Amino acid sequence: MVGDWDNDGADNIGVVDENTSPSTWNLDTNGAGAADISLQYGLSSENDQYYVGNWADVLWDGNQDGDGNGITWAVADNWSGGVVPTSDQSVVIDQPTTAGTIHIGTSTSTGSVVSTEKISFNSGTWTLAEDSSLLNGFDIGGSTFAPAGTVTVRGSSSWGASR
Secondary structure, X not given: OEEEOOOOOOXXXXXXXXXXXXXXXXXXXXXOOOOOEEEEXXXXXXXXXXXXXXXXXXXXXXXXXXXXXXXXXXXXXXXXXXXXXXXXXXXXXXXXXXXXXXXXXXXXXXXXXXXXXXEEEOOOEEEEOOOEEEOOOEEEOOOEEEEOOOEEEOOOOEXXXXX
């Protein structure tokens, strides 16, 4: 399971171990490959431990399964479920190794985006309906960027002739 469990703008990975009693959910909050937080569930209702987080509707798989090109936003095979995200969906782009720059070369609308990969946007209009985080750089030129909420940008970025 992937989610921004601690609301720090970075998604984290969790694995459920149902071979323990009670079942344990191990969460890797820093991407180091080991559980940093372990929660137990299946206990009596007053003892269950609950965490809530920001869930993504669509995940970038960027050719991890061999069917996409790994860099183009508009290629459906780069996304979980084989479908490019739509205007009401939240998106997470977070590869365990650097995926390279992801290119948006056409108009698109998305609910929200949290990306740990660099994004380059150079044509059309990109509309974001909700707060988003571009955490490894954002290059924009010759296009219109239209976020409805707050966009946090970190990393090396460039802003060309755009609106």
